[in-house]
Amino acid sequence: MAQRPSFENLEASLLYCPQCRKAMPVRKKLLLILPEGNKFEYLCTTCLSTCGEKIEQDEQKPRILM
Ligand SMILES: [Zn+2]
Numbered sequence: 001m002a003q004r005p006s007f008e009n010l011e012a013s014l015l016y017c018p019q020c021r022k023a024m025p026v027r028k029k030l031l032l033i034l035p036e037g038n039k040f041e042y043l044c045t046t047c048l049s050t051c052g053e054k055i056e057q058d059e060q061k062p063r064i065l066m
Contacts, residue, residue, distance in 0.1 A: 015051035017044040026051050 017024040024044045032039040037057040044051050 015042050015044075017047065017049055017051045019047045019049040020044060024051065 013025060014023045015026045016022070017026075024046055026042040027045050029041045029043055030038060031041040031053065034055065037055045039055050040053060041050055042052040042054075043049065
């Protein structure tokens with residue numbers, strides 16, 4: 001499972017919004033940083049409802065060497 005998100009900025013530009021009741025342009029917002037990845041939330045740009053969320057695994061974690 002080594003998928004590289006190469007089109008991160010293009011994905012999920014339209015999502016179904018339960019409030020607007022149609023597919024709406026969404027904004028990706030970083031919600032939480034979890035050990036298993038970064039949790040993003042997709043917000044409708046019109047009504048700011050949450051249209052979806054996803055956890056993106058960060059495969060390029062910077063290594064901290066001390
Ligand atoms: Zn909406």
